[in-house]
Amino acid sequence: xxxxxxxxxxxxxxxxxxxxxxxxxxxxxxxxxxxxxxxxxxxxxxxxxxxxxxxxxxxxxxxxxxxxxxxxxxxxxxxxxxxxxxxxxxxxxxxxxxxxxxxxxxxxxxxxxxxxxxxxxxxxxxxxxxxxxxxxxxxxxxxxxxxxxxxxxxxxxxxxxxxxxxxxxxxxxxxxxxxxxxxxxxxxxxxxxxxxxxxxxxxxxxxxxxxxxxxxxxxxxxxxxxxxxxxxxxxxxxxxxxxxxxxxxxxxxxxxxxxxxxxxxxxxxxxxxxxxxxxxxxxxxxxxxxxxxxxxxxxxxxxxxxxxxxxxxxxxxxxxxxxxx
Numbered sequence: 001x002x003x004x005x006x007x008x009x010x011x012x013x014x015x016x017x018x019x020x021x022x023x024x025x026x027x028x029x030x031x032x033x034x035x036x037x038x039x040x041x042x043x044x045x046x047x048x049x050x051x052x053x054x055x056x057x058x059x060x061x062x063x064x065x066x067x068x069x070x071x072x073x074x075x076x077x078x079x080x081x082x083x084x085x086x087x088x089x090x091x092x093x094x095x096x097x098x099x100x101x102x103x104x105x106x107x108x109x110x111x112x113x114x115x116x117x118x119x120x121x122x123x124x125x126x127x128x129x130x131x132x133x134x135x136x137x138x139x140x141x142x143x144x145x146x147x148x149x150x151x152x153x154x155x156x157x158x159x160x161x162x163x164x165x166x167x168x169x170x171x172x173x174x175x176x177x178x179x180x181x182x183x184x185x186x187x188x189x190x191x192x193x194x195x196x197x198x199x200x201x202x203x204x205x206x207x208x209x210x211x212x213x214x215x216x217x218x219x220x221x222x223x224x225x226x227x228x229x230x231x232x233x234x235x236x237x238x239x240x241x242x243x244x245x246x247x248x249x250x251x252x253x254x255x256x257x258x259x260x261x262x263x264x265x266x267x268x269x270x271x272x273x274x275x276x277x278x279x280x281x282x283x284x285x286x287x288x289x290x291x292x293x294x295x296x297x298x299x300x301x302x303x304x305x306x307x308x309x310x311x312x313x314x315x316x317x318x319x320x321x322x323x324x325x
Contacts (some may be wrong), residue, residue, distance in 0.1 A: 006249060023254040023318055028124055028200045029089065030089075030090060030265075030269070031064040031090065031268055032064075033064070034064060034065040034066065034067055035058070035062065035064060035065070035066045035067070035090065035091050035092075035093065036066070036067050036068070036091065036092055036093070037051050037054070037055055037058075037066060037067070037068050037069065037093045037094070037095050037256075038069050038079045038082055038083050038092065038095070039068055039069065039070050039079065039095050040071055040072060040076035040077070040078060040079025040080055040094070040095075040096075041070065041072050041076060041079075041188075042070060042072045042188065042190075043070050044190065045188075045189065045190065045210065046097075046126070046207045046209040046210055046252075046254075046290075047095055047097055047254060048068065048070060048314060049209060049290060050095065050123060050124065050209075050254050050287070050290070050292060051068045051095040052068050052281060053213050053283055053284055053286045053287065054095070054123060054256075054274075054277060054283065055067065056277075056282075057276075057277035057280045057283045058260075058273055058274070058277050058284070060277075060280075061272075061273040061276050061277055062106055062204070062269075062273050066113040068095075068223050069124060070221055072174070074105055075099065075106075075107065075161065075163060075164075075324075076097075076099050076100065076103065077103055077107065077109055077173070078101075078295060078317075079094065080094060080096065080100060080109075080111065080113070081109075081110055081111050081257055082083045083117070083257065083258070084111040084117060084259060085111075085115040085199055085259075086259045088118070088258065088259040088260065088262045088263070089143075089187040089262075089266070090262060090263075090266040090267075090269070090270060092258070093120070093256055093257065093258050093270075094117070094255070094256070094257040094258070095254060095255075095256060096117075096255050096256075096257050097165075097252060097253065097254045097255075098165050098252050098253055098309060098313075099163065099164055099165060100113050100257075100300045100306070101113045101114075101307075101310040102108060102163055102165070102309070102310070102313045102314075103163065103170065103308050104157075104310065104314075105163075105310070105313065105314040105317045105318075106163040106317065106322065106324045107143065107160070107163075107324050108290070113306065113310070114152070114303060114306060114307065115260065116258040116259070116260050116311075117258065117259065117260055118258040118259065118260055118261070118262045118267055118299075119255065119257060119273045119299040119300075119302045119303045119306070120255075120256040120257060120258055120259060120267070120270050120271055120299060121160045121255065121271055121275065121278075121297065121298070121299060121302055122124065122128075122253060122254075122255045122295050122296070122297035122301070122302045123253075123254045123255055123256055123274070123278070123294075123306065124252045124253070124254050124278075124287055124292040124293055124294050124295055125207060125251040125252065125254070125293050125295045126207050126208045126251065126252050126254075126290070126291055126292045126293065127207075127208055127225045127226040127227035127231070127250070127251055127252070127291070128165065128166065128169050128205045128206065128207055128208070128225070128226045128250060129204065129205065129206055129207075129208055129212075129215070129222050129223075129224070129225050129226070129234070129237070130144075130173075130203060130204075130205055130223045130224050131193070131196065131205075131211050131214065131215065131220040131221060131222050131223070132144065132196065132202055132205060132220065132221050132223060133196050133197065133199045133201075133203070133220070133221070134218065134219070134220065135199060136202050136203070136221070138223070139221070140223060140243070141223045141224045141238070141243040141245065141256075142244070143177065144203070144223055145177055145245075148179045148180070148181055148285065149179065152179075152180040153180050153182055154179050154182075155179075155182065155186065155202050155203070156181070156183075156184050156200075156201045156202055156203070157170045157181045157182065157202070157203050157204060157205075157206040158180045158184045158186055158192035158193075158195060158201040158203070159183060159184070159185050159186065159189075159192055159205065160184075160185075160186060160187075160188050160189035160190075160191075160192055161185050161186060161187055161188065162185050162322060162323070162324060163322065163324065165204060165205075165207070165252050166187070166189055166192065166204060166226070167183065167185060167206040167322070168313055168316050168322075169205040169226065169248075169250060170183060170204075170205055171183070171316055171320040171322065172247070172250070172316055172319075173245075173248060173250060174320075175316070175320065176226070176245065176246070176247045176248060177245065184201055185279060189204075189206055189207070189210055190203045190210070190234075192206075193206055193210065193211070193214060193220070196220060197219045197220060202284060203223075203276070207252050207314070208225070208231065208233070208290070208291035208292070209281060209290040209292060211234075212233055212234065212290070215234060215237075222234055222237040223243075223244075224237065224238055224239060224240045224248075225237055225238075225239055225240070225290050226238055226239070226240060226243070226245050226248055226249055226250040226251070227249070227251065228241075228249055230242070231291050233288075233289070233290075233291045234291070251293075251301050253295070253305065253309075254286070254292070255302055255306075256270075256274055256312070258270065271299065275296075278296070
């Protein structure tokens with residue numbers, strides 16, 4: 001065969017080989033530096049605790065340091081935007097939770113919570129707990145509802161801020177039961193719970209990981225949980241449905257996101273590392289102690305859940321005429 005006729009075949013062979021080798025080279029070089037998980041809240045909250053537990057297992061899986069970087073501010077939008085604008089190289093991730101898809105109904109975000117991110121997987125879910133100061137006369141949900149109806153506008157319900165899950169859960173309860181309770185927004189759930197503990201506010205909704213230590217110590221009383229079934233970590237506390245209240249079964253989710261346009265190879269490697277981490281007995285024990293259920297879901301299923309929650313809570317916000325701070 002003449003030499004000039006061999007060149008196209010040689011060029012095609014080289015291109016095919018390069019296409020096969022390139023993904024291998026990407027994974028061989030990654031991760032070559034520490035990976036950071038951005039938590040868009042202050043240290044000590046549910047997202048922070050979950051991210052730190054997850055980071056420990058991911059470090060083992062990836063044989064590379066995984067650090068938690070707290071970036072609170074702007075109702076969790078500061079940290080989310082940082083990840084949306086990050087290079088899609090797999091070194092900057094976001095531990096997102098439900099407000100990630102709620103904020104767009106309250107604020108003009110500079111990113112799309114779905115399109116500007118790569119969904120890597122659902123990490124876990126946890127219910128919300130209606131907690132009160134122990135000195136409040138109402139010792140059950142039925143008694144709390146009766147007290148609120150007997151004193152319309154007199155009881156206060158704290159939240160971690162306008163548009164937060166703890167706020168929207170309160171609005172959903174008020175809508176379902178026709179209650180007139182005054183909403184008191186705080187800049188964080190920790191502050192809200194602190195004032196309920198001190199007796200300045202009667203009640204608040206809190207995620208289970210944040211509520212459990214206070215309930216166990218007796219500084220807060222739990223009236224009901226929003227899970228489909230009771231929690232083993234809160235024995236004796238009924239669900240809303242068990243207390244005769246329908247439509248308040250809500251689970252607060254936490255998920256891992258990366259920037260949009262992650263390479264397929266890095267995306268797949270992160271999904272595998274996340275799946276293996278969630279299967280680790282040590283992580284399962286830590287999550288169980290916090291009442292966080294590991295909820296397996298594919299990236300597509302996780303995306304569908306985010307889209308559904310965006311629609312659900314947008315309706316609550318519209319019906320309650322909730323405005324941004």
